[in-house]
Structure formats: C-alpha cells, structure tokens
Amino acid sequence: MARQGKQEILEGATAVAHAVARCRPEVVAAYPITPQTHISEELSTIVADGELDAEFVKVESEFGAASVVLGASAAGVRAYTATSSQGLMLMAEVLWNMAGMRLPVVLACANRSVSAPLSIWCDHQDAESIRDCGVIQIYAEDAQEACDQHVIAFKVAEDRRVLLPVMVNLDGFLLTHVFEPVELPDQAITDKFLGKYEAAFKLDIDNPMSFGCFTEPDKCMEGRWMIHDAALRSLGVIEEVSANFLKAFGRNAGGHLEEYKSKDADTILIAKGSICGTIKDVIDQARDKGRKVGLVRIKTFRPFPRAALLAALRGAKQIAVIEKGGSFGAGGVVTPEVKEVLYDAGLHIPVSGFCVQIGGREVPADGIAEIIERVSKGEKQTAYEWFRLKKELLPDLVPND
C-alpha cells in the first residue's frame, strides 16, 4: 500500500515548512519563538527564493501574526502561521476570533512549556490551555506525520462542513529539531488533493459581508453552538479526509486514534505526541514477556473523539493516561475526559493519570515500564500523579507526604 516516494533526511521544522509551502498558502505571518522559529525562518527563505508565491509578513508579535492571518483569511486566501508556548498565549484572543469567524486558518504549535518558571522545553500545556476556543487540535508523533497532518489540516479546515482553524501540534525540539527521514508531500498530488482555494465566505464588495459582528444575548449562544456543532461534525470529516489522504499519498497520517497492540490488551496506555514512540518500544518489550499491553495514541484531541475512544478502550481491564501537562488544582487534562467517556458508557474501568513530563524532563523507558507494571498489577487507581516528582527539591512549606 505504502507509496515509496523519495525520502530525505530533514530537520522536523524544515520539513514542516516545505510541506506547508506545498499547500500554497498566499499569506504567511510569524514571529520568532523557540522552538518554532525554524518553521517560519525556512518559509521566509522559500518565499525569498521565489519557490512559493506568498506574502511573508515579518510582524512585531504573535498577536500581530495571528491578526494578519485572520485578516488574510477573511479576505479569502489560504493563510498560515506557526508559534509556540508564550506566542500561543499571545495569540489566544485572536484564535477565539478566528474560530468564531469560522476562518480556516492553519497553524502549527511547536509544543513548549509556558512561563513561569521560564522553560523552552517540551510539554503540552500551551496547546491544552487553549483547548476550549474552537480550534481543532491534532498531534503528530514524528516529523513525517507533522508534515502530512498539515496537508490534512488545510483540507479539514476548508471543508464547508467544518470551517474552523486547525492547529497541528508537534513536540518542541523532540520533533522540530530532530533530523528524520521524511517524504515530503508530492506537489502535484498535494495540488490535486487540496484543490485551488475558494473561500466559502470572504470580504467581497460584490457580495457584502461582515465578520465577527456584535451580538445581543438573543443570538450569541447560537453562534457559539455553531462552533461546537462544526467541531463535532469535523470528526467525520477528519476520518474522510484521512482516508482520502491515504489513498492519494499512500501514508496513514490522519484519523483520530492510533491503536497499537491494544485490541486484545488488558492494560491500555493513552498518550499523544512524540512520547508514543518510547511507549511503543516499552510495549514491545512487555509483549515479549507475555504482557497484554497496548497503546491508544490520541491524534485528534479537539474535537475529542469520544466514540472512537470508547470503542478502543471497551475491552481494557485497566487504563493509564500518560500526559505532558495538567490542570493546576484539578488534575489531568486528558485523564478526566477519558473517564467521562467511560462513565457515560456505564463502564467502570480503573483509569490512572500520570503527569510524566513538564518543562522538558524526559521520562525514560523504565518510567513507562514502571507505570505499566504498577497499573497492570491492579494498583489502586490514582486520580492524577505527578510522576517521579523530585520531592527533595521542594521547599519545607510544601507538605512532604
């Protein structure tokens, strides 16, 4: 099935920039931020070299970048931006506007920890903290998938049944700065796959229209419901576009979930992003020892693929959710959503949540093995555990239980 195209050894961010260029956005605006910078830098080179006929706007901030692409999209062209961490925080207000105006902007987030304390390394708290704004969120495991998901992102965003921004998440440094073999999306196939962009709604004097208008309480709720409805509808569209992508490109990059050895598994791990590579290795080792362990990797996080997740988890005896973030004062972010899916289906499968990585601290394979071991043994369900927290670093005022 897999089409054997030309593979190149490319840095993740560079590869993403070239994949984006092949989607032919007409306006790109970005502000440098580690570890995203190489995506926008490479795009500026591609534009300067005349390989992409686009406006590249060197704006003063991420707030400006998001606003430029909002305007470009409202004016009826395909638009793209990329950011990370603090930059995404600064874009947040604009992202709510983009979703509300139903603009099919595509952006990348090189996932990085949010200040303070200041950290440039990877976790998922940046993207998760804008979870509720109506932007579709998909997560890549490797550079190839990050490239392919950009093509899928434009197709899904621009689908008339959706018309929402789509954010492709790729782990900062772990994917942006690592060199991997990548087959860039073929230009001719990409052109055919995406088609020439025709905006569903745009600013046009022959057909006057306004975006983001003031609403009274009698209408606002319905406008917001339409965002929710479109996001839910995008679940089917993502499946459809992913299937078409597989047919066109010969690579399986989309979909909501990847089910890795989970069909007959007693213990199922759930995670998203590049950590899944490590988890799969550990699962292989556990399988060699006869352990029935599997992974369900979340690729689509918003909208939350409830039905697919329920089907994937139904047979599990116990579940461990491995996260790179959390909601301070509450617990996990993904963990409670998994529990909700199971609870609503009347299933009482124990679910333990583990925060394994904040600010770039790596969880090695033995950490994943430990979680599998503990959960498989039927250890009492944990609400949300900050895994391997260095208690010796905590000041005395924190109870050291």
Place this chain on the structure above:
Amino acid sequence: MEVAGAKLKIGRPRSLLAARTHYCAGCGHGVVHRIIAEIIDEWGLRGQTIGMAPVGCAVLMYQYLDIDMCESPHGRTPEVAAGIKRARPDKLVFSYQGDGDLAAIGMGEIIHVANRGEPISVIFINNAIYGMTGGQMAPTTVPGQKTTTTPQGRSVTGEGFPIRVCELLATLEKPVYLERTVLGAPKEITRTKNAIKKSFRVQRELKAFSLVEILSPCPTYWRVSPDKSVKYIETWMEKIFPPGVIKDTTK
C-alpha cells in the same frame, strides 16, 4: 591569578556575580551589565535596586547581577517595572530590554509607560537583530541588512524602515531624558555609563521617565568579527540611529 608585585587596579564590581558568561564573543550585553553593576556599587544601592530582565539574549541577566530581578512576559517589561515602582517608589527600578522586546512585541507598552511618565529607567539595547532566536529581522534592522528572515536584505517596501525609538518617544511630553549612545571606543563606553547614571538620577531626583538607547554589537548574527563589529555600528547603524541626546528637559 596573582602576579608578584602587581597591584589590582580594577576588579569585578561587587554587584556583578562571578558567573561564566553565556554571551557570544564581542556581544555588548556584558559591558552594559558591568556598567550597571559599577553604578550600583558606586552609589551604594545594591539593596535598593530592582531590575527587570527581558525576553531575549539577556533573559538570564539575573545570573550576572547580584540584585533582585524579575522576569516579565515578552515586551511587558516596562509595565511590570511601572507596577514595581508604584508599589515601591523608594527603590531604583530599571527595565533592561532588547530591540525585539522593546521595539517589536512590546512597542505598545514602552510608549504608554513613557507617556504616563512612569519614573523608571529604561536601558534599551539596540543591536538591529533578534539574537536569541537566531538572527531574524528586528524593527531596528537597517535597510539592506541580511537576516535569516530577510535573506536578500531588509527591503523597505515590504518591511518598512527601522524604527527610531528615542525620536518616537521624544514626541511625547512626559519623558524628560532620552539619549542614544554607542558601545565602541572606551570614551563611548564612558559616555554610556554617564548616560545610565543620568537616567538613574532622573528617576531618583525628578521622579520622571528616561531611556538610554545603546547601539550594541552582535558579531554573531551580523556575521562579522568582534573587532569589525564596532566599525559596523559606525558605518551602518549610526547613520540611521544618530548618537547623542535626543531629548533633555532636566535643565
């Protein structure tokens, strides 16, 4: 290293920590850090000074200065400094920013802090490039200058002209002292030190806003050697950003 018979004439200021530098060879940040430390020592203000570190190359500034320092979101540094100063008007409060921090993402903040006449001192390092993220175009990048986002040189058609921060702020009523200096010959460095001193004095005595813009070398991302970078400032930057007192109503 001690040398027999030699007498130490000048040492490390007490307020400057013995930290290994993370700055590139020929970078101007270290010089300005030292100047600040010297002034704090000379005036005996080590326990009375609060500094604001920027986001940019000087993000780790608190590792070099032995005073209280605070980080802020990118570009919001002068507003955070204004908040500190309003809460503790007795302290010497300075904001230290680069051109990405002050003239790009934080342009709104610097204008409004200056316009309100917040009694803080702003030290503005202008090296015409984004250093921390690897040499992209800044608002202060000079026309024709090659950066990673302007590989063919900054074009004024699509990217505009360099922003002159001192001249921009000089149109406001409240700032009382705005000077642009250069990190070049020793006498220029002395002039820079005197300008920062004056800015601190303006804050303490006149309770007014002031800013010192310092043209500073970035050999790494200008792709020139440290010694040639001084010439680079003279040839390229000073034409766009003329050094001197831009506004002074202290007299």
